[in-house]
Amino acid sequence: MKFKSAVILRNEHNESTFGASKVLEKKLKEFGLTILSLDSIENGTVVFTLGGDGTVLRSAKLLTEKDIFVMGINFGHLGFLSPYEFKEIDLILKKILIDDKFSIVERRFAEAKDEFWKVYFFNEFVVQRDVPSHVIDVEVRIDESLIGRITCDGVIVSTSTGSTAYNLSAGGPIIDPMAGVISIVPMMAHTFFKAPIIVSSKRKIGLKVIPREKEKYFMVSDGNVLMNYNEPQEIKISDSEKFLKFLCTDDRDFFKIVHQKLSWGVRNGVEHDDGF
Template sequence: MAKSKIVIATNPFRDDEQKFSLNIIKALKDDGHLPVLVTVFDDTNKDNVMFDLEDAAKDASLIISVGGDGTFLHVARRVFSLNIPVLGVNMGTKGFLASLEGNEIEYIRLAAKGEYRISRRMLIDYSIIRSSLIINSATAINDVVIKSDISCIGMSIFSDDAKITHFSGDGVIVATPTGSTAYSMSAGGPLVEPEASNLIVTPICAHAMANTSFVLSPQREIIVLPERLNGRRAFLSVDGQEGISLNQGDRIVINKSEQELLMADMGIRSFYTTVFRKLSH
């Protein structure tokens, strides 16, 4: 069997002293693979040789994220454009994205051999348009959130050229199906199968009857107009990252991305089993 380069991207705040990751490395070496260890959220170079994630991922056949869903998002955001499958190992709490648990190392060994199914996940692109100029744009795995800091603001939301809702509230979440189990769910949004292709629009603490989610076709273009910002602060945040300040008159355009995230699915638990187990505790 040809040796496969496998990147282990570990969160040292979840994987104490990298004990679990080092066990993975030993098992993969025993199986004839070439494991490379990368530490995320920490610049400390201990006794192990560390590599930059993007450099380490070159020519890799699989990337293993060790941590929680936050770790998985951090890793996936940096490598999805490389079209290398990402496998999540949960060392955190909920773990909707990190599908394996820390006691399932045998499945990691199978994944390193290529014994997994590719789960293709839809992504979304956004642009902030200010005075006819794009001032910021990026791609989201889970969601794009437009939100005030503490004040109630207005929101007008369009699907293509049709206004679908207008409300006063804290903001709005535009999520992918993968992100439907994250902030969108906490705000009352629907659960959507993660391999579906939909745009999910969920108001945050909207007044009156406007507190209704919309599940839209991936062909739609969503336009969000934050209103009544004079003297109020509002921000756009992508996948829980630091917010970008918005101004009155800004226009946020959101579309299905041409890129996608490849996830390694071991097929040991269905989406519904995972949701039931995670949400019943």
């Protein structure tokens, strides 16, 4: 595959991405690529994001309608969606623009909706209490079967891709992003229903939020607060047809990234890999 154009999206709140974007633009032009703005993006374009996973998420919904390829360069913290470091940029560009040593990995969005609105999320959809001293009740259904009613601070519904984001922080499992499942994680549950539930992404998930004494709660999609409610609300969550294409060099693997980012196998600051 021959790439002819590129877009550079950077986290404008991170000053170090400004100089890096200029360096990257110069290098891409040396390889013969045309630098486009997001408004003039076209099929076959590579989008380089300079920032953290939030930068990828902010651009994700803009990049699903065309044949676009995303490569995340990490200037943030963990960076599971942006696994590359800028110090690697020369080697990365050589692999994808000269050696053709890359693969295309598709990651799918999920959708949440009620009768009036619908949103797409890449990592997670969350319903959460608004007042710290109060709880909410959430009924969880899988394909119309009632699983239970949870008294909790909230519920996180995560895609496989989002398992290393808010889901992980709330005690949810790390999931292979190729698994095609959805994780349902109660937050600080006050009932015996505490453990995460993993279901196929082909199933339909229903959440009925029941606030106590009309206390407010809010909904969040990929870190963006959507709205506040104080009335019962029913949300339907399912897989979607939208997906994002990531450009990955052949030396990068999800579990290698997990090992590096979470320092698994590191004792006393020294990495250990004894093999099998």
